Amino acid sequence: MQNQAIRAIGSCRCGQVEFEVTAAPLMTMACHCRGCQKLTGSAFSLNAAIPAEGFRVTSGEPVIGGLHGPSRHYFCPHCKSWLFTRPEGLDFFVNIRPTMLAEGLWTESFIETCTAEKLPWATTSARHSYAEYPAAELYQPLMAEFAAHMASQAGGGEPGAEG
Numbered sequence: 001m002q003n004q005a006i007r008a009i010g011s012c013r014c015g016q017v018e019f020e021v022t023a024a025p026l027m028t029m030a031c032h033c034r035g036c037q038k039l040t041g042s043a044f045s046l047n048a049a050i051p052a053e054g055f056r057v058t059s060g061e062p063v064i065g066g067l068h069g070p071s072r073h074y075f076c077p078h079c080k081s082w083l084f085t086r087p088e089g090l091d092f093f094v095n096i097r098p099t100m101l102a103e104g105l106w107t108e109s110f111i112e113t114c115t116a117e118k119l120p121w122a123t124t125s126a127r128h129s130y131a132e133y134p135a136a137e138l139y140q141p142l143m144a145e146f147a148a149h150m151a152s153q154a155g156g157g158e159p160g161a162e163g
Contacts, residue, residue, distance in 0.1 A: 007022055030111075032112060039082055044118065073085045113133050
């Protein structure tokens, strides 16, 4: 999976901001924190951690919204769709909302975070669950396990699709 050519296009709901992904995700996640619940108006946010060099905005000018703190959440200035996040201190990846991709790739969560705050009825098919966030030393092994999982799925489905 990691060696396959990837080109996925995404946009906000109104289409004024578009972006391109040219690298496979490092991991996919569902975040159940109250902040994500409020930003999405739903039970959790879906995230695909894309290597920073594999992400670019191709049209439009996203604006910072949500909390205006060190982690920056980017939105369309017109329709207010939450498109991606640049987490504080983690410049090597960008968290995109995979539901903004035209192909609907990478929406299955490999891990779920902040389950201590999750709504009681909200469930995912995530392989790993964390009451808060995984400890820093767990990210490398989780990303390696995710890459192996994606490679095993590549033989049985469409490139970049999850199983």
